[in-house]
Amino acid sequence: MVAAGMAPASGLATEAICARVAHQLRNERHIPYFEPVANLPGFAKALSATLTELRLENAAPAKLRDAGAPGRDLSALLRLYEQKLNEAALADLAMMLRLATAAALEGKHRFANRALILFDPPMDTALQRDFVSALASRSPRIFAATLAGDEKSIATWEHILGIAAVRPDTDAAPVQLDRVRASLFLPQPQEPAGEDDSLDYFSAPGEGMESVEIARRIRRLAEADTPFDRIAILLRDPERYQPFLEEALRRAGIPAYFTRGVARPHPAGRAFLALLACAQDGCSASRFGEYLSLGQVPSSGSTAEESSSLPLDDELLSGFLGLPEEREPKPFAAEGADETADENAPVSGGALQSPIGWEDLLVDAAVIGGVERWERRLSGLKKELNLQSSELDENSAARHHLDDRIRRLENLERFAIPLVRRLHALPGNAIWSEWIAALTDLARAALRQPEPVLSILGELESMGEVGPVALDEVIQALSDRLRFLRREPDPRRYGQVFVSSIDEARARTFDVVFLPGLSEGLFPRKMMEDPLLLDAHRWAPLTVQDDRVRRERLLLHRAVGAATTRLIFSYPRVDVAQSRPRVPSLYALEILRAAMGRLPELRDFERRAAAGAEAHLDWPAPRQHRDAIDDAEYDLVSLDDALRNKRRGSVRYLVEVNAALGRSLRARAWRWNKKWSYADGLVDPDGATRAALAQYGLTTRSYSASSLQQFAVCPYRFFLHAMHQLRPREEPVALEQMDPLTRGGLFHAVQRDLFAELQSSGLLPVNRERMNPIRDAADRALDRVAAQYEEDLAPAIPRVWRSEVEEIRTDLHGWLSSMAASDEGWLPIHFELGFGLKPDARRDPASSAAEVILANRVRLRGSIDLVERHETRGTLRVIDHKTGKAPDRPPVYVGGGTALQPLLYALAAESMLGARVESSELSYCTQRGNYQRFPTEATPSARAFMGRVLEIIESAIGEGFLPAAPQQDACSFCDYRSVCGPHEAQRSKKKKPERLEPLMELRNMP
């Protein structure tokens, strides 16, 4: 190859060339038969398989052209494929075999002129046979062995060597395994014979439990001194079984050697593919979100090692690198293993700390197109969150939560913009070497473990001059390989159980072989014709259905032949993914027919196979402790024994070894007990908790009215909300309407602006005579504020934004009309009067950063929307504007403790402004609230009720009694249900009622 100036082409490079060839001929309309499917994702892979077979069989071009419409297209594809290989000086498998054969014939091959021993070499294709034949022709002495059932290979060897094959005599006293080896698929089986332990079988409910049973049996074998490396698990379908086996063997503590034939999904490849799809879709937010969701973000400041010798992810090419170095095996890194545990770090465990549902908020349509749109939309979103945050009490959990979202959004902005810039800069059309350079940079910048992706890109190095190709083609060529990345195998297989595909067990033997998956449809596999060249268009020696059947049978021969002492086969009797039963395959029955000399009764066979594994889907554990593969199974065996035999105290060790389980079980018992206990929320805490609680007294720190209202709903909710500041889980919001907080913020900003303008232009109070100029002023204020907000927030869907603004206009007009209709001589004097909150230019100048301290020393903070003075009486009225739905039962004074805001704001305004407040009003100023107004007179009895409310809350905090005692239906709408669990209302009703009397008194207040 070196002399011919050629480089080896990996399987991936071959597929990439096939994609190029198909793309070109389709565009030139030279493949009319394949044109409708030539751009589908699987076409390049299928084409690569077909062309490889044609080349390995030395298919004559004339025969191909005569093979109907598909043959004509394939002939054109093959011609161009060969031309591209020549231009790029690449050698595919067929070319390598040709070169090797020529070298062998000339005596230059390293195996030429040597005595040879060949065990079961692959001889399925013409070029493979030519190569072996060339080696044999130059060998002074040769010994060749092949499988007893492989008549085609035996005939080939007889032809090559010119002698008849020697068939070894069968053992005089064969065990079952010998009988299987000798009689598999023979029409006349041997005489019926008895059973022995060289053959065993079982079935399990699903591949997962089948793998666990294999692990259990391997432990027993190891106990009986069978070394791990004398045991093999041979798989017909490695992709299906490998994750289950890996997990089961890990649980059982069994070291295993997974060969190159075993791969598993790797998030790095998928994340990279998602990024390429993002670039393909014009930098869409949802694709970018898909990439982030795979947790492959590099930690900030980290750079991937520049490595020139990455392991190549190709069986063929890696052979060119020689033997692997002796080094410590490198497992897949545990997720998050190299990351800080600090949850405030921008990247934790490969996951970027970004707001949940951000991609929905960004909206694809608003960002597709490039970096500028991303920048504008992210900055708009940040401003919107800032606006929403400013609407909330600055000490509230919701405000902290929003501030956290803003911090996360800034993380996202810092990380996403440079990456989007890279995606945007990917070439449109370029030769492969340019793509490889660009993709290598991208992988290093975007992946925390780029090595597997880089090794795949490394496979394409040899085809650097091929192209130009577009991103679609690049994705098509890489997608299969990026979805499933192979794990680098350990350098040495010894000391470990050998796990491989059946074909990789050629010429190997083991004491014990496990052969799982003998279910119908799994092994033998359903025989599929080549989709590009159906059997009807094929000619000898191309593979047809009979050859496929023969090769499948040889796989069973090979697996059986690999076992020297014992074969254990098994099958999953349930398809767990589809909840369907499975039946054993004909091969399972064939093994028994060969072993016993007769076909077993199917029902008996199934029953006995099922009895071979004790674990069930509903109780995944064996019967005996000694058979447990790990702690979980051991505990299940103990529990099963305790329940069956009513052994009290026999599983006590569980609560001793696991303190959390003990706590949980005890707490469950206490919660259903009549006595109030620590398990019922905050009840009778210890000294340290009481001391901590002292900081939360109503006279020690300030509360907002809305926090205090939580107490009557449920004291525990008040505790979680106001003291622990637990926040509800972040949920993505639908963008079909404006976020309620954004809407409320916009509405309040317009009201504030409007009152300021009306005051400066002498248009207050609002009444019918001034309605026209007031409405005009309202429209101007709305247009002004909405335009500013639109500029700042860059709303994702302009149509939604505009329709919401028009709704707000309707609401504003309706609210002003309702104000004018109730003109009772009140003049607005303060707007957004804050107390106990940080200074903010948007608040009324009379606002104070100091908390209001009420007569009973209770500390309060908040912001009053509007304070009015009566033009004749000089007294004050406090208005709180609401944009939501009005309550069905308006409060008289304190509304059972859930409507404290009106009176508390009245008391706060009196304290701040030094004038008596007559009344306080909840004003619903939107159509949704029907413009209703609920006044609460600040009478002496109202004040007395408020005093008692605060006394009850203060004493509950002082006493440390804040139990889960919800109001009717409160749990149904509570954010803390996941903290409390179900049935809190039922449980609290079972408790002794005396201690809840103050709470009941509060709930019964008008």
Ligand code: SF4
């Ligand atoms: S879920 Fe029920 S019991 Fe728990 S805090 Fe909420 S209202 Fe109270």
